[in-house]
C-alpha cells in the first residue's frame with residue numbers, strides 16, 4: 001500500500017543531497033578541467049568545499065535518521081536478486097556519501113598551498129589533524145586527488161544506476177517505489193483517495 005512511505009525528513013534529506021551531489025559533480029569538473037579566471041576559480045573551490053561539507057553533515061543526519069526510522073518495505077513482488085542488488089546499492093551509496101566528502105576534506109587538509117576553507121564565506125572549517133602537519137605533503141595530496149576524482153566518478157555511476165532502477169520501477173514495473181520518495185501530492189477535490197496496490201504488476 002502507498003501508506004508505507006518515507007518520512008518527510010527522509011524525503012527532504014534525499015532530494016537535498018541529490019541536488020548537492022549533482023552541483024558538486026558539475027563544479028568539480030569545471031574547476032579541474034576548464035581554464036578559469038583565478039578569482040572565479042577560488043570562489044568555485046570555496047563553494048565546492050562548502051556544499052561538500054554540507055553533504056557530509058547531511059549524511060550524518062541522514063544515517064542517524066535512517067537508524068531511528070525503519071524505511072518502507074520493498075515490494076513483495078521483488079525477486080531476491082533485485083532485493084540484494086537494491087540493498088547493496090543503498091549500502092554503497094551510504095559509504096560514498098561519507099567517504100567521498102572525507103577524501104575531499106583530506107585533500108584540502110594536505111594541500112601544499114594550505115588554503116583555508118570558510119563554509120559559505122561564514123564558518124571557518126578546520127583542516128584534518130595529522131594530514132595538515134605532514135612534512136612532505138605533495139605525494140599524499142596527489143594520492144587524495146586521484147582517490148577523490150575516481151571516487152566521484154564511481155559515485156556518479158552508482159547514482160546513475162540508482163536513478164535508472166527507480167525509473168524502471170515507476171515506468172516499467174509500475175509500482176510505488178519512486179512515489180514513496182516523492183512529496184505527497186495535495187488533493188484538490190473532495191474525492192476519497194484510492195489506495196494503490198504495491199503489487200500492480202500482478203493485476204495489470
Ligand code: HEM
Pocket residue numbers: 021024025026027028029031032045048049050051052053055056097100101102103104105107108117145148149152153155
Ligand atoms: C559528495 C561530495 C563530493 C562530490 C560528488 C565531489 C565531486 C568532485 C569532482 C567530480 C571533482 C573533479 C575531479 C576530477 O575530475 O579531477 C572534485 C574535485 C575537488 N573536490 Fe570534490 N566532491 C565532493 C566533496 C568535496 C569536499 C567535501 C571537498 C573539500 C572539503 C572537496 C574538495 C575538492 C577539491 C579541492 C577538488 C579539486 C581537486 C584538484 O584540484 O584536482 N570535494 N570533486
